[in-house]
Amino acid sequence: MITSLSRFQISIPDLIPSSPPFIQSSQHLFRQPTNLDKMEWMNRLGIGCFATNRGKRELKTEIDNGGEDFFDAAVMDSSEKPDHLVVMVNGIVGSAADWKYAAEQFVKKFPEEVLVHRSESNSATLTFDGVDMMGERLANEVLAVVKHRSGLKKISFVAHSLGGLVARYAIGKLYEQPGEADSLDSPSKGKRVRGGEIAGLEPMNFITFATPHLGSRGHRQFPILCGLPFLERTASQTAHLAAGRTGKHLFLVDKDDGNPPLLIRMATDSGDLKFISALHAFKRRVAYANVNFDSMVGWRTSSIRRPNELPKPNLLATDPNYPHIVYVEDGNVKSGSCQSTSTVVTEQNTDLEEKMIHGLGQLSWERVDVSFHNSKQRYIAHSTIQVKTYWLNSDGKDVVFHMMDHFCL
Numbered sequence: 276m277i278t279s280l281s282r283f284q285i286s287i288p289d290l291i292p293s294s295p296p297f298i299q300s301s302q303h304l305f306r307q308p309t310n311l312d313k314m315e316w317m318n319r320l321g322i323g324c325f326a327t328n329r330g331k332r333e334l335k336t337e338i339d340n341g342g343e344d345f346f347d348a349a350v351m352d353s354s355e356k357p358d359h360l361v362v363m364v365n366g367i368v369g370s371a372a373d374w375k376y377a378a379e380q381f382v383k384k385f386p387e388e389v390l391v392h393r394s395e396s397n398s399a400t401l402t403f404d405g406v407d408m409m410g411e412r413l414a415n416e417v418l419a420v421v422k423h424r425s426g427l428k429k430i431s432f433v434a435h436s437l438g439g440l441v442a443r444y445a446i447g448k449l450y451e452q453p454g455e456a457d458s459l460d461s462p463s464k465g466k467r468v469r470g471g472e473i474a475g476l477e478p479m480n481f482i483t484f485a486t487p488h489l490g491s492r493g494h495r496q497f498p499i500l501c502g503l504p505f506l507e508r509t510a511s512q513t514a515h516l517a518a519g520r521t522g523k524h525l526f527l528v529d530k531d532d533g534n535p536p537l538l539i540r541m542a543t544d545s546g547d548l549k550f551i552s553a554l555h556a557f558k559r560r561v562a563y564a565n566v567n568f569d570s571m572v573g574w575r576t577s578s579i580r581r582p583n584e585l586p587k588p589n590l591l592a593t594d595p596n597y598p599h600i601v602y603v604e605d606g607n608v609k610s611g612s613c614q615s616t617s618t619v620v621t622e623q624n625t626d627l628e629e630k631m632i633h634g635l636g637q638l639s640w641e642r643v644d645v646s647f648h649n650s651k652q653r654y655i656a657h658s659t660i661q662v663k664t665y666w667l668n669s670d671g672k673d674v675v676f677h678m679m680d681h682f683c684l
Contacts, residue, residue, distance in 0.1 A: 643674075
């Protein structure tokens with residue numbers, strides 16, 4: 276969950292052609308970027324696999340609404356604009372830049388279908404403010420994007436690490452029950468969407484990468500502590516000192532107004548916030564999880580499983596098309612339909628982790644297990660799974676491609 280390295284930037288000489296200008300909506304001023312990360316530098320120089328054909332299409336980012344919209348310029352200039360909003364959410368101490376590679380690949384693969392918005396409302400130290408406050412900010416940011424962009428009909432979320440919890444809170448805020456949306460001025464007004472809407476749009480994919488859905492409390496849920504009971508107890512007691520309210524939420528020690536921990540409430544429909552109903556509204560829910568070498572988020576918490584539900588080592592196998600995907604649990608999703616069925620868990624237990632599994636387990640999840648065991652980048656698996664920085668985390672690109680190849684449009 277903790278960012279391994281900050282953004283790398285390189286100054287580019289004036290002789291290198293500049294990219295399209297960024298539009299700063301708050302002041303409506305144009306400016307040219309002066310610093311570029313290494314991948315963009317290689318891209319503009321047209322070196323090797325980074326070379327792109329910009330003669331036909333041009334990818335653009337537009338700074339607006341506290342984040343960055345990423346789209347195909349040629350398509351956005353046409354009368355038929357993309358109708359599928361993909362919201363990408365960063366993890367702790369992260370930023371919109373963390374999803375740069377994946378955003379580029381999305382727009383290249385689906386230029387006429389998607390508009391990618393890389394969220395920026397919860398970056399750097401703002402990620403210490405707590406899952407609830409971050410979720411509120413993300414919800415407001417999404418509403419601003421929907422209001423600003425015409426023609427949107429569908430919405431998906433792609434989130435890394437802590438961002439998955441933030442996105443789960445945000446959709447609880449943005450959820451509109453069936454029938455509710457018909458009375459609002461929403462892009463889907465006039466048609467009923469089964470299961471409800473998110474920000475007035477039809478929910479499609481909810482995808483998380485290495486997200487601590489069950490929190491970081493418990494045996495090996497925070498792997499950097501090596502499963503040592505003393506360190507795990509100490510971490511629960513001191514997490515707020517390092518990560519503020521977010522630390523309390525992750526280690527389930529928050530007791531705001533005498534309520535149960537926030538992550539427990541987020542595994543149910545809690546008052547006015549319909550967390551489970553919002554998740555249920557999505558056609559797909561997918562959890563990508565690192566099997567090993569992720570020092571920040573354990574395998575069980577990121578895949579929403581009990582210990583006895585983890586795949587056995589002899590079942591793990593490499594897919595030649597996606598060399599780091601070692602196991603896929605389809606979650607009862609019908610092939611090609613993008614329609615999932617719910618699997619209700621009837622077991623009861625007073626354990627906090629079991630309560631969360633019970634709540635989230637009422638819905639079907641596709642679980643995709645990832646291993647970088649044979650990669651030189653395995654010790655930074657938490658960042659590699661999302662390709663946070665291409666030249667440092669490039670081995671995770673097959674995971675990104677797997678997500679796109681199975682994306683429900």
